[in-house]
Amino acid sequence: MFCLSLLEHTFRLPAELVALPLPQSIRGELEKLFLDKVIPNLGLCISVYDIRSIEGGLIWPGEGSPTYKVTFRLVMFRPFMGEILVGNVKRLDKDGLQVSLGFFEDVHIPANLFPQPSRFMEDGTWEWDWDGNEQYIYHFEKIRFRVHTVEYPTIPIDQKANAKPFAPMEIIGTIHDDGLGPVSWWED
Amino acid sequence: MHTYYFRDEQKALVMFRCTTISYAYARIEANAGNLTNFEVLDFLRSRGATKLGSAAPSECKVFDYLEQTAAANQSRESIAEFLKRSEKYDLTKAEKLQTINLRPTTPVAVYVIIEECGQRFDDEQVSEFAEMVEEVLPGPPANSGAMEVDQPSQ
Numbered sequence: 589m590f591c592l593s594l595l596e597h598t599f600r601l602p603a604e605l606v607a608l609p610l611p612q613s614i615r616g617e618l619e620k621l622f623l624d625k626v627i628p629n630l631g632l633c634i635s636v637y638d639i640r641s642i643e644g645g646l647i648w649p650g651e652g653s654p655t656y657k658v659t660f661r662l663v664m665f666r667p668f669m670g671e672i673l674v675g676n677v678k679r680l681d682k683d684g685l686q687v688s689l690g691f692f693e694d695v696h697i698p699a700n701l702f703p704q705p706s707r708f709m710e711d712g713t714w715e716w717d718w719d720g721n722e723q724y725i726y727h728f729e730k731i732r733f734r735v736h737t738v739e740y741p742t743i744p745i746d747q748k749a750n751a752k753p754f755a756p757m758e759i760i761g762t763i764h765d766d767g768l769g770p771v772s773w774w775e776d
Numbered sequence: 777m778h779t780y781y782f783r784d785e786q787k788a789l790v791m792f793r794c795t796t797i798s799y800a801y802a803r804i805e806a807n808a809g810n811l812t813n814f815e816v817l818d819f820l821r822s823r824g825a826t827k828l829g830s831a832a833p834s835e836c837k838v839f840d841y842l843e844q845t846a847a848a849n850q851s852r853e854s855i856a857e858f859l860k861r862s863e864k865y866d867l868t869k870a871e872k873l874q875t876i877n878l879r880p881t882t883p884v885a886v887y888v889i890i891e892e893c894g895q896r897f898d899d900e901q902v903s904e905f906a907e908m909v910e911e912v913l914p915g916p917p918a919n920s921g922a923m924e925v926d927q928p929s930q
Contacts, residue, residue, distance in 0.1 A: 589813060589877065590810070590811040590812075590813070590815075590816045591807050591808070591809060591810045591811060592807075592808040592809045592810075592811060593803065593805065593806055593807065593808055594803070594804045594805035594808040595801055595802065595803050595804065596801065596802045596803075596804055597801040597802070598801075619832065623832055623834060623835075624832070624834035629806070630803065630806055634816070634834070634835065634838050635819065635820065635823065635832075635835050635838075637819065659804065661808055663811065663816060663819065665838075668870065670870075670891075671870070671874065672874055672878060672888055672889060674845070674878070689841055690837050690838070690840055690841035691834060691837035691838045691840075691841055732888070734888075765888065766884060766887060766888065767884045767885055767887055767888030768888060774882070774884050774885070775882075
């Protein structure tokens with residue numbers, strides 16, 4: 589689910605932070621720049637793990653504070669394809685499920701990746717007909733799913749007024765196999 | 777608005793919710809190592825995620841999620857013991873990582889994690905593995921039934 593990414597970034601330290609100890613102010617700036625943001629193909633940045641090197645410190649002409657080149661590692665949330673994750677069902681509709689992981693909410697399980705035959709009931713739950721036994725998916729239930737794809741859509745230039753809010757990172761999950769789906773389905 | 781002087785750096789888009797900010801930064805190594813949930817939890821604990829105000833809200837959300845999983849009660853010793861005992865099964869790195877993160881204690885859960893489980897192991901070996909996992913890796917906290925989810929406003 590999590591991995592480290594090594595990055596290098598050159599940036600100017602704001603003048604008001606120059607008085608603080610250098611590692612602390614650099615870390616603060618890196619957190620402001622990267623924390624809780626999605627980097628395409630690298631995932632969601634959870635935290636700054638460590639700072640490998642700080643170089644530079646020159647003040648360029650026309651600027652009032654030093655510029656540093658910093659090499660550092662970030663803890664990234666980037667599940668691999670085929671990984672099993674556990675989350676809570678956040679929303680059910682006729683197109684499928686939306687699952688929340690607390691810190692990450694854009695997980696969708698489309699209806700075509702459900703075990704078949706399933707159907708959406710009027711009371712807002714999903715029903716799976718397993719050889720005559722009906723199994724249900726309810727709201728807020730703990731659900732185990734496999735990552736099908738991780739997509740990083742590009743930012744739309746125009747967005748309709750009532751369109752879904754843009755999500756820079758989306759996980760499409762599947763519950764089509766044995767052992768996947770609500771955890772309560774598979775407990776003895 | 778900062779001006780950056782960049783040479784040979786890869787320009788990329790860093791997106792935050794609905795705002796886009798463009799930075800110029802270089803990625804040296806996209807994958808510098810996988811982390812188990814336990815390692816991330818340990819790291820967040822050392823950053824002070826248990827106390828309010830020491831860590832960022834996003835770090836606290838990840839901390840709250842991980843505290844509900846099996847990682848909350850794990851230790852380096854239990855993970856080292858598991859790695860030693862699982863050597864004979866010849867698992868891939870991804871399978872070992874997922875086993876540590878998810879702690880499968882039933883054959884069904886083991887089948888989900890291990891690829892081509894039916895071809896590589898017979899039923900007895902799968903049950904043996906599930907029992908070993910239950911014995912070596914500590915269980916998740918008792919109240920992990922329902923994780924906190926923001927109620928949707930409807």
